[in-house]
Amino acid sequence: MAELLNVSGLEVGFQTDNGLARVLDHVNLVIGKGEIIGLVGESGCGKTTLARSILGVLPANSARISSGSIRFDGRSLLEENAADLANEIRGREITFVPQDPFSSFNPVFTIGDQVDELMKWKSPEAPLGSGRRWYSPRRRRNDRARVMELLRTVQLPDPEGILKKYPHEVSGGQRQRLMIAMALLPEPKLIIADEPTTALDVTIQAQILKLLKRLATERDVSVLFTTHDLGTAYEICDRITVMYAGQEVESAPTEAFFAAPRHPYTNRLLNSLPSRDRGITGIPGQIPGLIAPPAGCRFHPRCDLASAHCKASRPEITEAGARHIVRCFHPVLAKEPS
Amino acid sequence: MAGLRFLLRKLVADRTAALGAFIIMLLIVVAIAAPVLSTHPGDVTEFHPPERLLPPSLEHFFGTDRMGADVYSRLLFGARITIAIAVIAITVSVLIGVPVGLIAGYYRNWISDGLMRVSDIFLAVPQIVLAIAIAQTLGPSIENVILALSATYWPFWARLVYAETRSTLNETYIEASIALGASPWRVMLFHVLPNISSSVIVRTTIGMGGTILTAAALGFLGLGPPAPSPEWGRTIAESREFLPEAWWYATAPGMAIFFVVMGFNLLGDGLRDILDPRTRRSSDG
Amino acid sequence: MTELLRIDGLKKYFPILNVWKRRTGWLKALDDVSLSVTKGEILGVVGESGCGKSTLGKTVMGIHEATDGVITFEGNDITHLKPYQSRELRRDLQYTYQDPGASLDPRWKIGKSLDEPLIIHTKLTRAQRRERVSEILNAVGLPEGHLDLYPHEISGGQQRRVGLARILTLHPSMVVLDEPTSGLDVSVQATILNLFLDLQKQFDLTYIFISHDLSVVRMICDRVAVMYLGKVVEIGPTEEVFDTPRHPYTQSLLAAIPQIGKARVTETFWLEGEPPDPGNLPSGCRFRTRCPKVAGRCATEMPELAEKRAGHADACLLVE
Numbered sequence: 001m002a003e004l005l006n007v008s009g010l011e012v013g014f015q016t017d018n019g020l021a022r023v024l025d026h027v028n029l030v031i032g033k034g035e036i037i038g039l040v041g042e043s044g045c046g047k048t049t050l051a052r053s054i055l056g057v058l059p060a061n062s063a064r065i066s067s068g069s070i071r072f073d074g075r076s077l078l079e080e081n082a083a084d085l086a087n088e089i090r091g092r093e094i095t096f097v098p099q100d101p102f103s104s105f106n107p108v109f110t111i112g113d114q115v116d117e118l119m120k121w122k123s124p125e126a127p128l129g130s131g132r133r134w135y136s137p138r139r140r141r142n143d144r145a146r147v148m149e150l151l152r153t154v155q156l157p158d159p160e161g162i163l164k165k166y167p168h169e170v171s172g173g174q175r176q177r178l179m180i181a182m183a184l185l186p187e188p189k190l191i192i193a194d195e196p197t198t199a200l201d202v203t204i205q206a207q208i209l210k211l212l213k214r215l216a217t218e219r220d221v222s223v224l225f226t227t228h229d230l231g232t233a234y235e236i237c238d239r240i241t242v243m244y245a246g247q248e249v250e251s252a253p254t255e256a257f258f259a260a261p262r263h264p265y266t267n268r269l270l271n272s273l274p275s276r277d278r279g280i281t282g283i284p285g286q287i288p289g290l291i292a293p294p295a296g297c298r299f300h301p302r303c304d305l306a307s308a309h310c311k312a313s314r315p316e317i318t319e320a321g322a323r324h325i326v327r328c329f330h331p332v333l334a335k336e337p338s
Numbered sequence: 339m340a341g342l343r344f345l346l347r348k349l350v351a352d353r354t355a356a357l358g359a360f361i362i363m364l365l366i367v368v369a370i371a372a373p374v375l376s377t378h379p380g381d382v383t384e385f386h387p388p389e390r391l392l393p394p395s396l397e398h399f400f401g402t403d404r405m406g407a408d409v410y411s412r413l414l415f416g417a418r419i420t421i422a423i424a425v426i427a428i429t430v431s432v433l434i435g436v437p438v439g440l441i442a443g444y445y446r447n448w449i450s451d452g453l454m455r456v457s458d459i460f461l462a463v464p465q466i467v468l469a470i471a472i473a474q475t476l477g478p479s480i481e482n483v484i485l486a487l488s489a490t491y492w493p494f495w496a497r498l499v500y501a502e503t504r505s506t507l508n509e510t511y512i513e514a515s516i517a518l519g520a521s522p523w524r525v526m527l528f529h530v531l532p533n534i535s536s537s538v539i540v541r542t543t544i545g546m547g548g549t550i551l552t553a554a555a556l557g558f559l560g561l562g563p564p565a566p567s568p569e570w571g572r573t574i575a576e577s578r579e580f581l582p583e584a585w586w587y588a589t590a591p592g593m594a595i596f597f598v599v600m601g602f603n604l605l606g607d608g609l610r611d612i613l614d615p616r617t618r619r620s621s622d623g
Numbered sequence: 624m625t626e627l628l629r630i631d632g633l634k635k636y637f638p639i640l641n642v643w644k645r646r647t648g649w650l651k652a653l654d655d656v657s658l659s660v661t662k663g664e665i666l667g668v669v670g671e672s673g674c675g676k677s678t679l680g681k682t683v684m685g686i687h688e689a690t691d692g693v694i695t696f697e698g699n700d701i702t703h704l705k706p707y708q709s710r711e712l713r714r715d716l717q718y719t720y721q722d723p724g725a726s727l728d729p730r731w732k733i734g735k736s737l738d739e740p741l742i743i744h745t746k747l748t749r750a751q752r753r754e755r756v757s758e759i760l761n762a763v764g765l766p767e768g769h770l771d772l773y774p775h776e777i778s779g780g781q782q783r784r785v786g787l788a789r790i791l792t793l794h795p796s797m798v799v800l801d802e803p804t805s806g807l808d809v810s811v812q813a814t815i816l817n818l819f820l821d822l823q824k825q826f827d828l829t830y831i832f833i834s835h836d837l838s839v840v841r842m843i844c845d846r847v848a849v850m851y852l853g854k855v856v857e858i859g860p861t862e863e864v865f866d867t868p869r870h871p872y873t874q875s876l877l878a879a880i881p882q883i884g885k886a887r888v889t890e891t892f893w894l895e896g897e898p899p900d901p902g903n904l905p906s907g908c909r910f911r912t913r914c915p916k917v918a919g920r921c922a923t924e925m926p927e928l929a930e931k932r933a934g935h936a937d938a939c940l941l942v943e
Contacts, residue, residue, distance in 0.1 A: 042808035042809070042810060043779075171897055201672055202879045203875060203876060203894050206878075206879035206881075206892040206894070207892070207894070207895075209889050210890075228809070229809075229881075230883060231881030231883060232881055234883045234884075234887070235881045235888055268810065269809060269810060272812070273809060273883070274816070274838040274839050274842040275838075276841060280813045282810050282815075287808075509725065510722060510725035511727055513686065516686075517686055517713065518740050519709075519710040519743050520743055521743075524743070533728070
């Protein structure tokens with residue numbers, strides 16, 4: 001599979017009142033063309049920061065990228081001119097589906113106005129470059145047709161009517177469909193979806209996941225899908241990367257990931273999902289602070305398998321199978337899929 | 339007390355607020371130490387006509403006025419009047435406005451409506467006009483200025499507290515307390531009041547500046563304390579006929595009013611940022 | 624098996640107002656809901672947003688006043704209590720909030736918040752209160768040191784523990800848990816669920832467990848009620864409802880949950896469309912606009928909740 005995005009050795013720190021929080025610590029991530037990658041982890045693990053680093057929307061006053069590289073489709077996102085990237089990559093090649101579709105719309109304009117504004121700048125026909133620009137009636141007509149077609153594709157009832165509405169007049173599920181449509185309109189190569197179904201009801205979630213998976217596959221768009229829910233990751237991802245306290249700890253193709261998880265944290269995470277056969281087992285202890293994280297392996301204070309070695313030195317990424325990597329000195333043995 | 343230290347530390351970090359606090363502190367010190375700091379303490383009541391309208395000098399820092407009294411010394415004693423008027427008027431306004439706003443905000447019945455309509459009536463009359471009417475009817479004196487200011491200022495606190503109470507009542511922790519069985523007075527005093535206190539403090543600080551301005555205006559119009567009071571507004575009124583020759587005469591009290599009002603406004607704006615509860619740390623509590 | 628709480632024909636209508644504050648209709652958040660809770664059991668109430676499950680909890684608690692119907696708690700009618708009477712009732716019937724962080728006064732230290740229910744309801748001395756608070760703190764697994772912290776300084780899981788501790792200080796007999804695990808990470812959620820179960824045994828509690836998370840409900844509830852647009856559409860023992868759901872809505876709700884290792888929902892899910900506007904409900908069965916099995920009479924007849932098997936009732940005209 002051809003590589004689309006390659007994040008390598010990325011380190012991001014946030015300046016806080018109490019010191020520098022190392023939110024991303026030497027993170028690597030590869031996304032292939034047309035691949036749906038699940039970025040799974042609990043709150044504070046750094047998944048949203050990673051997604052924002054790729055989008056280039058880290059808060060400028062507090063966040064600092066101290067090392068690493070992000071390469072996207074042959075371009076270096078950390079080194080190139082920020083204005084060029086904003087114009088040529090962001091919102092065009094890489095688009096975004098937010099967790100909360102409501103606050104992503106401006107409440108005082110109709111949805112149609114906001115879609116028009118997006119198309120004016122980012123439609124596939126829009127010329128590159130910034131500054132004042134004439135939006136030709138011909139292009140506007142083409143864009144309108146494109147919008148209509150896509151709104152039908154995301155199964156919005158009454159697409160003409162919905163463009164005349166204000167954001168608060170449509171339901172949460174429909175807003176998320178709109179967001180997906182708007183993310184697809186510029187014909188991007190990568191969509192970053194940040195917990196896109198967390199705010200939705202379970203039947204709506206199922207519909208949205210189904211839609212996202214179908215469209216991504218049909219249009220050969222890669223998706224970086226962050227979630228805290230292993231179940232939704234199972235639903236739509238080709239490959240899953242688990243993050244813990246600012247590091248990726250395991251990454252594997254979905255089937256292998258659930259059949260034979262190797263990292264102790266992944267195992268405990270899977271075991272803490274409610275299940276009737278197994279009872280409930282949580283993970284003792286708490287997620288470590290990122291200002292002074294534990295030395296050595298960041299998971300060692302909560303790990304049953306931790307040895308003196310884990311406390312002293314930092315595990316590096318090791319191969320654990322086909323396209324399966326794990327950051328652990330004592331990976332759990334692969335069990336036969338039952 | 340540790341909370342106070344925290345407040346001071348934040349205040350020092352915020353330069354403009356610190357400047358405001360410094361000006362206000364200076365005003366208080368000056369008012370208290372007026373007899374010591376003034377060069378001619380007797381000039382509040384004594385006159386020296388031969389020395390009238392002398393320009394600023396080492397003997398008279400801000401010159402002398404039409405009666406030959408030292409403008410600098412009168413200015414210091416004027417600060418006392420200003421502080422007394424502002425503090426008492428604001429205290430009375432807060433004592434009336436806050437309970438009215440709390441009760442009107444907490445309950446949703448005819449009492450609430452009644453209280454708010456009354457405050458609306460007070461708000462509908464231009465404040466200075468109402469103050470003039472009261473001061474005019476009762477005659478010029480410090481007490482009547484305070485009465486006029488209190489009567490016209492309390493609806494601002496009632497309105498503010500009413501709105502803040504209404505929005506605080508929507509908070510889950512208020513509902514949780516009520517669900518726990520807390521009585522209305524308990525909710526009002528222990529939950530609502532502490533949570534709206536920062537906006538009340540900010541409003542009060544900024545309101546101080548406004549009150550001083552209105553008090554000076556009443557003094558200027560001759561409705562304040564009668565002559566020979568060194569009240570700032572009255573002093574400016576007296577100096578009018580000697581402008582522009584005796585520029586120091588009007589400038590001194592004018593600048594004093596300007597700086598004091600600015601001081602309160604700067605401090606109020608600074609407190610608004612500092613008093614956000616979510617930025618507070620337990621180590622300070 | 625004594626009945627602790629009984630709800631009969633409970634209705635809660637909210638007026639829908641236009642810009643002139645004139646009523647243009649009713650939002651039927653609860654429409655003729657009847658159920659009972661036995662002492663010592665955990666009753667799960669599930670459904671999607673807008674189905675009325677939170678309104679049910681809040682109406683039982685007296686936070687909302689019932690439009691119609693009767694709520695009986697420990698044999699007493701508690702539907703329309705005067706404020707002072709309902710304050711007394713709070714000792715026995717308690718409610719935990721969806722967002723425990725927001726249910727704690729941000730300006731109060733944890734210790735003060737835990738003390739408040741005891742000050743309101745008991746005449747204990749300061750030392751006795753202190754003792755009771757530390758006993759409860761121990762039960763919910765929080766260190767003493769937390770008493771001196773502010774709510775925003777502790778994690779979401781700990782806030783939830785504080786929320787529980789706060790209501791348990793009064794030793795209630797029944798607790799309404801409103802979305803008690805939403806917003807928690809799975810590893811924390813598991814420990815909190817275990818805590819609920821431990822506390823239930825330790826304090827002899829009865830729970831109404833309101834949640835949108837069906838896998839959690841399945842784990843810990845004895846019985847479960849499924850709600851859709853203000854109505855209970857199915858109620859029965861948890862095992863039965865999950866293994867052999869009868870109402871088409873329950874079936875689709877269960878089919879929407881991702882299950883690791885099983886067939887993917889993205890490939891199998893069939894339900895289309897979204898719930899109708901709760902202010903403008905369809906005639907007859909409320910689920911008929913989305914129901915894959917809809918028949919002609921669904922539009923004209925209103926299905927009633929009927930016990931078609933022992934202890935297992937549903938409200939579907941097509942289920943025998």
